[in-house]
Amino acid sequence: MDYDTRSDDRVRHPEKAHRPDNPVRRGKPKWLRVRAPTSADYRETRDIVRQHGLNTVCEEAACPNIGECWKLRHATMMIMGEICTRACAFCNVATGRPAALNPMEPANVALAVQKLGLRHVVVTSVDRDDLPDGGAEHFAKTIGAIRALNAGTTVEVLTPDFLRKDGGLAVVIEARPDVFNHNLETVPRLYPAVRPGARYFHSLRLLADAKRIDPAIFTKSGLMVGLGESREEVLQVMDDLRSAEVDFLTVGQYLQPTPKHHPVDRFVPPDEFKSYERAALAKGFLLCSATPLTRSSYHADADFAKLQQARRKTVAAAS
Numbered sequence: 650m651d652y653d654t655r656s657d658d659r660v661r662h663p664e665k666a667h668r669p670d671n672p673v674r675r676g677k678p679k680w681l682r683v684r685a686p687t688s689a690d691y692r693e694t695r696d697i698v699r700q701h702g703l704n705t706v707c708e709e710a711a712c713p714n715i716g717e718c719w720k721l722r723h724a725t726m727m728i729m730g731e732i733c734t735r736a737c738a739f740c741n742v743a744t745g746r747p748a749a750l751n752p753m754e755p756a757n758v759a760l761a762v763q764k765l766g767l768r769h770v771v772v773t774s775v776d777r778d779d780l781p782d783g784g785a786e787h788f789a790k791t792i793g794a795i796r797a798l799n800a801g802t803t804v805e806v807l808t809p810d811f812l813r814k815d816g817g818l819a820v821v822i823e824a825r826p827d828v829f830n831h832n833l834e835t836v837p838r839l840y841p842a843v844r845p846g847a848r849y850f851h852s853l854r855l856l857a858d859a860k861r862i863d864p865a866i867f868t869k870s871g872l873m874v875g876l877g878e879s880r881e882e883v884l885q886v887m888d889d890l891r892s893a894e895v896d897f898l899t900v901g902q903y904l905q906p907t908p909k910h911h912p913v914d915r916f917v918p919p920d921e922f923k924s925y926e927r928a929a930l931a932k933g934f935l936l937c938s939a940t941p942l943t944r945s946s947y948h949a950d951a952d953f954a955k956l957q958q959a960r961r962k963t964v965a966a967a968s
């Protein structure tokens with residue numbers, strides 16, 4: 650069961666409205682079934698998010714992990730509004746013309762992080778192709794505001810690709826996030842169908858450039874499986890990511906949000922995820938999280954501690 654906790658009934662994907670339906674695959678296997686979010690902590694997290702007028706990818710993407718994550722107060726902030734200028738075939742975030750940036754948003758995110766008591770926060774955004782810098786400056790301000798109010802909190806950003814926004818990446822990296830994440834999402838062959846507004850090699854270069862600008866930063870990327878990719882293609886993407894010196898890979902099952910979205914090709918069983926994890930570690934990633942319910946920000950707090958530990962081990966082994 651997926652959870653969409655918003656109550657509005659706007660047309661979220663006008664660009665997909667006239668496309669034929671892709672029937673949503675029934676009979677979800679037991680490893681993808683989750684409990685309904687009911688805990689008091691879940692409700693408290695939701696209240697804090699609402700009080701500060703924030704959007705979260707947890708809700709906008711109808712993430713199946715929301716009950717578990719919000720019980721731990723782990724909400725992933727989605728900045729720059731709730732309307733995306735891209736129209737990816739896998740994504741449930743609403744598409745259209747976004748509103749102007751809210752100058753108070755960085756401060757509001759920082760306050761929410763303080764109230765939630767987060768040791769590690771993940772900040773992501775919609776794509777803002779309409780802005781001259783793709784929203785890079787707003788990311789930098791948000792990182793700065795979080796740091797100013799939450800001295801011990803580590804910050805992870807999951808950014809758009811800043812395609813045709815020269816200098817955008819540098820602005821974000823110079824704000825010194827602890828983790829820079831940009832998802833490749835799928836294998837290059839499926840880009841035209843799944844991620845038509847993006848370019849595989851541009852995304853790869855973005856990750857390589859982030860490490861080049863700040864070699865101390867942790868870089869991270871994610872893939873969805875179950876979209877029609879082959880194992881060989883996934884292994885090739887891992888090699889590409891390693892050549893861009895990416896440290897951390899996440900791999901999770903794609904779930905189709907609505908009949909207008911890309912169909913699920915298959916439900917990948919848990920032992921295949923284990924095998925992807927083994928392959929990734931053998932290829933030199935410091936860390937790989939590969940399970941059916943893995944998402945970019947799933948367990949990001951605990952995984953950041955593991956990343957630091959893995960780097961310390963690698964440095965110690967090399968000295």
Ligand code: SF4
Pocket residue numbers: 706707708712713714715716718719723724725944945946947948
């Ligand atoms: S996995 Fe990420 S997006 Fe999903 S509920 Fe958890 S924090 Fe939110």
